Amino acid sequence: MSSLSRVAEELKRGRRFLIVGHVMPDGDCIGSMLALSLACERAGKETVLALPGPVPSIYSFLPAVDRICVEPALLQRGTDAFSAVVILDTSVPERLGNLEPVINELRASGTPAILIDHHVSAAAYADLNFVDPGAAAVGEIIFDLLKLLGWQIDRMIATCLYVTVATDTGGFRYETTTAATHRRVAEFIEAGANVREISLRVFEEKPFKSIEALRAALNTLELSPCGRVAWMSLTREVAAGLQLADEHTDGIVSYGRMIEGVEVALFFREMDDGRVKVSFRSKNFVNASRLAAQFGGGGHPRAAGAVVQGELERIKAAVIEAAVAAVREEGQ
């Protein structure tokens, strides 16, 4: 593992950087990319930003967000060489999606890759790897990096960094949120991040379709006789009728977990190709990742997912049975 000062040296020395993130980019990925890009630019460097998927609309207010290129073909219009490729928040190269071959090609022709990440499971697949699983967000590492470089944090950079931490800690609620996290956030606010404006945009502003999706899902909410497992579902017909995209059903599963007494919440979403996406959430003790693994999926101890081939009602019955069994066995 490299030290953060090695990464700082590379940034200081280089002149032009390609900054990239992962498929289904989230607030930490996008905010970290933009903060680093803005800081590099103010230090007289050039940056090119690329993502293997579109920026969700809730992040469209972020400064400089329109710099992010989501069409890898455009990157190949070779002009100047890149001093390095900086890969953010991406634990394994597969998560680079359609950017992976582009980056492999750059590396094959001599461009070094720098990875900055905070996932416990991160592989050291780049040339320089800085992975800190203790960081609540990659944005925390970017902030420390900028301080190390002595580069100034202005209002735009502070806004991006605030978003990285606020989103990746679920609004400062996850156990990754430390005293040091709150002290960094204090600095973001002092540098000009507008708490109310950002919170409204990121947490309290949703497309009408998201509310319609929540309403449709809540109308299917059921509880197991023991009261420890809750589930909701959305059929292909309902999703098509409401013209829902993936982002509209994000977070619905957490309404099941909220219920007093519930240990495992499940959300079943029938996809266009007929497969069923299952989201698993647990509250206190059930290992959601192990539960999802029974259906070919995986994830974290309290949040996991799987995509299952088969008929919705049959899949529901099997997953609910497994969840009730997990509560019974792991709750001993």
Added chain:
Amino acid sequence: MSSLSRVAEELKRGRRFLIVGHVMPDGDCIGSMLALSLACERAGKETVLALPGPVPSIYSFLPAVDRICVEPALLQRGTDAFSAVVILDTSVPERLGNLEPVINELRASGTPAILIDHHVSAAAYADLNFVDPGAAAVGEIIFDLLKLLGWQIDRMIATCLYVTVATDTGGFRYETTTAATHRRVAEFIEAGANVREISLRVFEEKPFKSIEALRAALNTLELSPCGRVAWMSLTREVAAGLQLADEHTDGIVSYGRMIEGVEVALFFREMDDGRVKVSFRSKNFVNASRLAAQFGGGGHPRAAGAVVQGELERIKAAVIEAAVAAVREEGQ
């Protein structure tokens, strides 16, 4: 206005305190009372805690919460005299509910009253008044007070203080959340407040009835043709069928405000006595307090309420019309 060190002197000098809060007590009120009580006790003082209403179930996990007496008659079993009555988070004496006469009696017989509050509108009705509208929560003032006194913050006190700030800032999202707020929260975490456990209890754990109430309300969600006003309602029949209490419908109105493009969200709840409780929320510019005032209510610029006599459908029509007009006029 008194200084905080004057309040500290009184606490240092006294031996036995009555600590009280307001009707419909919230996380800031309850957490501040408990934190102050625990700290006084560790400093060798005695405290008696009283509230004019029950503690909502989500706060039942707070340390020492069972000390809070909600039956004012019990306070009159006069034993020792109180050195002072400490009134927390209560901007006007009317908000003391059934404790007001008890406190008036104590004051008449020579017990001084100390007010600690952070409402802009707070009246200086006590003998010693410390009101800081810049504080995000009364809990912030209690923390500063304990520091001033040199009294130690242990894990239990830190837990109570964390809850005051987390709840009164809506999860660190309101504009009252400053850099200093986050630095205080960092100290609560260092003193042992468990972020994940508290967040689960306070924000992510709801009675099943609350989810049922949300489902019932969402099924009535409508938008004005202009898309700027959203409303939901719960009839007396539906509320009775689900056996809903007030706490189960808390926060429902915010789902209307979340919708992209919506400026004013309304929630109509028919009460047992046939009157209709109307909640008003605005996003960016409409003065919700002025809107509520048209119907005999009041509140803050972005959150207000009114209780209206009359028939639900007629009240809905009138309030919606006023809200659409306010959006048109104030949005110029």
